Amino acid sequence: MKELELRYLERLSQLYPTIAKASTEMINLQAILNLPKGTEHFLTDIHGEYEAFSHVLKNGSGAVRRKIDDVFGNRMSSKEKQSFATLIYYPKEKMDRIRKEEDDMEGWYKKTLYQLIEVCKCAAGKYTRSKVRKALPSDFAYVIEELMTEKAEMGDKESYYNAIVDTIIRINRAEPFIIALCELIQRLTVDHLHIVGDIYDRGPGPHVIVDKLIRHHSVDIQWGNHDVLWMGAAAGQRGCIANVIRICARYGNLDILEEGYGINLLPLATFALHTYGEDPCDCFQLKGSSSENPQEMLMDLKMHKAISIIQFKVEGEIIQNRPEFGMEKRNLLHCIDYEQGTICLDGQVYNLLDSYFPTIDPRQPYALTKEEEDIMERLEKAFLNCEKLQEHMRFLLGKGSLYKVYNNNLLYHGCVPLEEDGSLKVVDIYGHTCKGKELYEILEHYVRKGFYAVDEEEKEKGKDMMWYIWLSENSPLFGKDKMATFERYFLAEKETHKEKKNAYYKLLEDEAVINGILKEFGLPSEGAHIINGHVPVKTKNGESPIKCNGKVLVIDGGFSKAYQKETGIAGYTLIYNSYGLILAAHESFESTEAAIEKESDIHSDSVVVKRVLKRKLVSDTDTGKELREQLADLERLLEAYRNGCIKEQVL
Ligand SMILES: O=P(O)(O)OC[C@H]1O[C@](O)(COP(=O)(O)O)[C@@H](O)[C@@H]1O
Numbered sequence: 269m270k271e272l273e274l275r276y277l278e279r280l281s282q283l284y285p286t287i288a289k290a291s292t293e294m295i296n297l298q299a300i301l302n303l304p305k306g307t308e309h310f311l312t313d314i315h316g317e318y319e320a321f322s323h324v325l326k327n328g329s330g331a332v333r334r335k336i337d338d339v340f341g342n343r344m345s346s347k348e349k350q351s352f353a354t355l356i357y358y359p360k361e362k363m364d365r366i367r368k369e370e371d372d373m374e375g376w377y378k379k380t381l382y383q384l385i386e387v388c389k390c391a392a393g394k395y396t397r398s399k400v401r402k403a404l405p406s407d408f409a410y411v412i413e414e415l416m417t418e419k420a421e422m423g424d425k426e427s428y429y430n431a432i433v434d435t436i437i438r439i440n441r442a443e444p445f446i447i448a449l450c451e452l453i454q455r456l457t458v459d460h461l462h463i464v465g466d467i468y469d470r471g472p473g474p475h476v477i478v479d480k481l482i483r484h485h486s487v488d489i490q491w492g493n494h495d496v497l498w499m500g501a502a503a504g505q506r507g508c509i510a511n512v513i514r515i516c517a518r519y520g521n522l523d524i525l526e527e528g529y530g531i532n533l534l535p536l537a538t539f540a541l542h543t544y545g546e547d548p549c550d551c552f553q554l555k556g557s558s559s560e561n562p563q564e565m566l567m568d569l570k571m572h573k574a575i576s577i578i579q580f581k582v583e584g585e586i587i588q589n590r591p592e593f594g595m596e597k598r599n600l601l602h603c604i605d606y607e608q609g610t611i612c613l614d615g616q617v618y619n620l621l622d623s624y625f626p627t628i629d630p631r632q633p634y635a636l637t638k639e640e641e642d643i644m645e646r647l648e649k650a651f652l653n654c655e656k657l658q659e660h661m662r663f664l665l666g667k668g669s670l671y672k673v674y675n676n677n678l679l680y681h682g683c684v685p686l687e688e689d690g691s692l693k694v695v696d697i698y699g700h701t702c703k704g705k706e707l708y709e710i711l712e713h714y715v716r717k718g719f720y721a722v723d724e725e726e727k728e729k730g731k732d733m734m735w736y737i738w739l740s741e742n743s744p745l746f747g748k749d750k751m752a753t754f755e756r757y758f759l760a761e762k763e764t765h766k767e768k769k770n771a772y773y774k775l776l777e778d779e780a781v782i783n784g785i786l787k788e789f790g791l792p793s794e795g796a797h798i799i800n801g802h803v804p805v806k807t808k809n810g811e812s813p814i815k816c817n818g819k820v821l822v823i824d825g826g827f828s829k830a831y832q833k834e835t836g837i838a839g840y841t842l843i844y845n846s847y848g849l850i851l852a853a854h855e856s857f858e859s860t861e862a863a864i865e866k867e868s869d870i871h872s873d874s875v876v877v878k879r880v881l882k883r884k885l886v887s888d889t890d891t892g893k894e895l896r897e898q899l900a901d902l903e904r905l906l907e908a909y910r911n912g913c914i915k916e917q918v919l
Pocket residue numbers: 466470493494518748751752753767802803
């Protein structure tokens with residue numbers, strides 16, 4: 269036996285010091301391999317919509333309801349099932365209502381506890397005892413395990429269970445116990461969660477979402493362009509900071525920064541008020557909800573304008589400092605005729621809808637005024653020193669990446685930049701040309717460098733790269749030819765607002781192109797899928813999220829309310845269980861209150877995209893591959909024990 273192998277096996281023998289221990293582990297691993305694969309849940313483009321996100325997470329996009337169907341079949345009416353499902357999603361709130369209507373609460377507790385235990389048993393059926401045990405809430409672990417275990421050999425098992433349940437009710441623990449069971453069902457129903465980007469922006473609660481994800485039992489994240497924008501801001505990149513604040517202002521969500529993250533916006537507010545005091549800031553109307561207080565609303569408009577102008581200036585500076593980004597065309601402030609109130613774009617002159625620019629010096633339009641500079645300095649410090657924001661970003665860095673290959677699926681937020689002919693677009697990143705998978709990897713390295721590089725220059729490059737990923741036409745997360753922010757604020761001509769999508773989006777139905785992408789990421793052309801978000805699916809216009817005969821699934825979750833009118837539906841989420849892939853179409857989410865009251869699920873219909881012929885087992889997954897490797901190692905260890913190369917350890 270080679271020395272290295274022997275050394276490795278000796279290490280392994282510390283974990284499995286006897287033949288018996290190694291054998292037991294092998295039997296366990298073999299058993300796990302034969303269990304059905306765990307359910308994966310895919311969500312994208314959550315865009316700060318905390319309540320809708322939380323709801324979809326609770327119901328597993330229909331997975332919980334399917335469990336109820338499996339368990340109760342026609343023992344329960346559809347109405348009863350719906351009511352029971354709502355209890356599982358919102359146990360506390362639902363019980364508050366039931367208590368007001370129900371005369372026999374004890375009877376209700378008893379019936380409900382039994383029903384919940386039945387669902388728990390079904391949901392736990394896919395896992396090993398040890399995994400279920402780890403998922404049990406500590407307060408009730410022992411009792412739940414007891415109730416979930418079939419005691420076939422026992423004579424009067426019913427009275428045994430009854431005694432336990434009666435005691436729980438008698439000592440007034442029924443409600444906390446029911447809550448614990450409901451949460452356990454939610455947790456067991458979905459084994460792993462994928463967030464395919466864009467947690468941040470537009471909606472009011474991205475920070476609440478991240479808090480919830482931090483507590484989630486098993487999650488990975490593919491960063492979206494909006495997430496990278498926030499990461500750049502947290503790293504202190506000024507272009508990103510200005511964009512983050514501008515988008516919060518635009519959606520009337522400055523509270524996220526002030527209250528959610530404790531970032532002081534007072535300097536910006538004061539500046540906005542005295543700089544744009546008399547200016548109606550008409551072009552800077554807010555989208556979605558804004559304050560009901562008219563004073564506050566005016567203030568929001570002014571802050572919105574102030575930070576937008578700052579953004580165009582600081583972005584101008586980045587573009588000038590980084591000619592390698594090739595974005596000169598996006599610098600527009602010097603194209604303005606400040607006297608005429610017009611702008612010349614591609615040889616055509618347009619009237620500006622707003623030409624009041626008290627802070628712009630036409631001779632050096634990108635220079636910040638002294639006050640603007642002060643504000644940016646303070647904001648930069650505030651973002652860098654905000655502990656909660658930094659903690660959230662560390663989580664995104666730790667659990668996230670730009671793309672992921674998981675159980676034969678390729679997950680990314682936006683696209684793989686392509687040329688019109690379908691070939692991979694070659695991109696220059698700081699002097700290094702790359703494409704496809706390598707492009708993704710180099711960009712990701714720079715994102716991490718922006719936080720962790722010791723070398724200052726590399727760190728700065730990393731920080732600027734986050735801004736580039738947010739809006740460059742070469743960014744796989746953005747995938748459009750330009751971000752027309754300036755035009756959308758200042759020009760009436762709609763054609764100037766158009767952001768042309770990368771060829772990728774046109775070629776989604778082209779099987780050769782899709783196979784090429786799969787191959788680029790090391791996946792086979794049969795049985796693999798690409799799952800991406802980013803572009804809302806316009807169901808209203810007959811568009812389907814299923815592309816290329818089911819090889820590509822574009823599942824913008826459509827949580828963002830502002831976009832629902834455009835698409836005609838709230839969006840899609842995906843479930844991948846041992847039977848196949850199920851796409852759930854969602855209706856718009858009204859409110860948590862209404863979801864409980866109307867017992868609504870918000871997924872209007874589910875489409876089975878793919879049904880496997882043979883139920884998928886853990887053995888068919890990435891985890892299965894790892895377990896098989898472990899098995900092979902243990903096999904060698906066992907052999908080494910048996911042929912005398914390694915001795916058993918006697919304790
Ligand atoms: O409608 P809004 O929120 O102003 O944002 C529009 C901007 O958002 C983008 O669509 C990017 O956001 P998405 O990643 O959510 O698509 C830009 O292309 C566009 O300029």
